[in-house]
Amino acid sequence: MIAPVAVPLEPDGDQGRQWLTDELSKQVYQAAKPTPFDLAAQAISDWFNSLLRSAGQAQGAIGLVLVVILITGIIVAAFFIFGRPRLSRRSGVAAELFGEDDARGSAELRRSAEQAAAAGDFTLALEELYRAIARGLAERTIVEVSPGTTARGFARRAGIAFPAEAARLASSAEDFDDVRYLGRTGTREQYERLLDLDRTLSTARPSALEAAR
Known part of the structure; x- marks a missing residue:
């Protein structure tokens, strides 16, 4: 009769890290990783949130920044939609x-x-x-x-x-x-x-x- 092999219930540090690496490499975890777009969107969101949090201290400056951003966005959008403006005759x-x-x-x-x-x-x-x-x-x-x-x-x-x-x-x-x-x-x-x-x-x-x- 073959004696059962005892499985350690508490792995040492190296073995624990290896098990964690093997587990995280599974497809289910990889699919859940944020994409570059997700990271960029999060960064923009964090930036706007930081502006809004400081609104009580500098509402005027923040309003100006938001207006400049809005105007810039409109100009860029118009450039892509309508193309470069024609020069006068x-x-x-x-x-x-x-x-x-x-x-x-x-x-x-x-x-x-x-x-x-x-x-x-x-x-x-x-x-x-x-x-x-x-x-x-x-x-x-x-x-x-x-x-x-x-x-x-x-x-x-x-x-x-x-x-x-x-x-x-x-x-x-x-x-x-x-x-x-x-x-x-x-x-x-x-x-x-x-x-x-x-x-x-x-x-x-x-x-x-x-x-x-």
Whole structure:
């Protein structure tokens, strides 16, 4: 007959730790462990609770913190929902115009052209008015005028958007190049033709926007 083996009722320290490790490694205990999300949620909850507990001492400061947090959350949510806000049309217009840094808007360029014409300087008036036409169509997002665009290149693009005015646009681009680069003197007749073109384009409806890009 085999004598029964006595099982110790009180294990020593090493054996007790091993039994505890083996027990905690079972699936039922592992499934009950908090997830990283649970830990993060608990940390946030503890932080808000700590703020609320100190409300009696610093209600104003806590209220300000909560308002800032709320506003920040709204801004972040709006950013993800609606995306990055679009820049204004004016901010998307290139500062360079026909090889020169010129951040003036079309209205300012037209005023400069009018002043030059009133003073009898039709060379400057012609240059400024042609720039005003180009800047105006860029501001209306009809014709893109990017850095490196020439006067004739702009005329070709604008002629696609306004086919009925393609010939006059090409002629005005030649006049601009003549006075700007060839040193020729602008005339009243050239300025008045360009002024009439500007008035026409200001009210005309483009027929082919995509092709002018």
